[in-house]
Amino acid sequence: MSEVTERHLRILEALLFASKEPLDANSLLAYLGEGADVAALLLELQSRYASRGVNLVRRADKWAFRTAEDLGFLLRREEQETRPLSRAALETLAIIAYHQPATRAEIEEVRGVATGKGTIDLLLEAGWIRMRGRRRTPGRPVTYGTTEAFLDHFGLEALGDLPGLDELKGSGLLSNRLPPSLQIPLPFEGALRDDEDPLEPGDEDLEDNS
Structure with a gap:
């Protein structure tokens, strides 16, 4: 894989880890420059994280890192105490x-x-x-x-x-x-x-x- 592709993957990885909210492809493209195949890069990054403790997941047309489903019981997000839904x-x-x-x-x-x-x-x-x-x-x-x-x-x-x-x-x-x-x-x-x-x-x- 080319050095440019690896750099693009590292940039995407950093952006997605730093973001509190899922990000769409157009937002990510702004950091890579025209000509970058964001869709293919995201799929490659998703594949690399498929067996790790965190996975790259798609939510509608946006992407985010989330704890692997089989390890969800180990981690808890910091949340404000709220009443359960009726x-x-x-x-x-x-x-x-x-x-x-x-x-x-x-x-x-x-x-x-x-x-x-x-x-x-x-x-x-x-x-x-x-x-x-x-x-x-x-x-x-x-x-x-x-x-x-x-x-x-x-x-x-x-x-x-x-x-x-x-x-x-x-x-x-x-x-x-x-x-x-x-x-x-x-x-x-x-x-x-x-x-x-x-x-x-x-x-x-x-x-x-x-």
């Missing part, structure tokens, strides 16, 4: 993940009970869901979707890696009363759907009365 929050998160973009009314339809604003706020503060836009229906309700932080926290490369609904129901996370429309989502997409309008300035600070 069953309502876990169910809401699961429904958004599998049914996004979803409005609060659609979440309530699946769960069969009202969803308090505090539950949505908790997931927003955790960084696992985001306000995507507003549905083009009466009342223009806010639509919610998952974030890249959600993928990273749960060790998913893409939404298509989510467990099947049968497995999810078997874990007790969702009840068996699921509508036929609840399906495995398409791979992660940040773009709005045809039935959504973009958020307007200040929307994030408004009460969601949908």
Whole structure:
């Protein structure tokens, strides 16, 4: 392997180790210069770390070093002490993940009970869901979707890696009363759907009365 390639690999290695957040290929390319094949370099670096204590993993379209799965029990990240998610929050998160973009009314339809604003706020503060836009229906309700932080926290490369609904129901996370429309989502997409309008300035600070 050429000296240039090895230097590029060392640069990528240093950048990814130093970053607190996953990085995308375009961000990394800025440090390598035009002509560098970032995709191939990342795959080579991933291969080199495949059997080590840390692995290079992909989260949506970004990359990060994470503790190898079989050694996760040895290390703990320093985290602020927080209350565990309630069953309502876990169910809401699961429904958004599998049914996004979803409005609060659609979440309530699946769960069969009202969803308090505090539950949505908790997931927003955790960084696992985001306000995507507003549905083009009466009342223009806010639509919610998952974030890249959600993928990273749960060790998913893409939404298509989510467990099947049968497995999810078997874990007790969702009840068996699921509508036929609840399906495995398409791979992660940040773009709005045809039935959504973009958020307007200040929307994030408004009460969601949908």
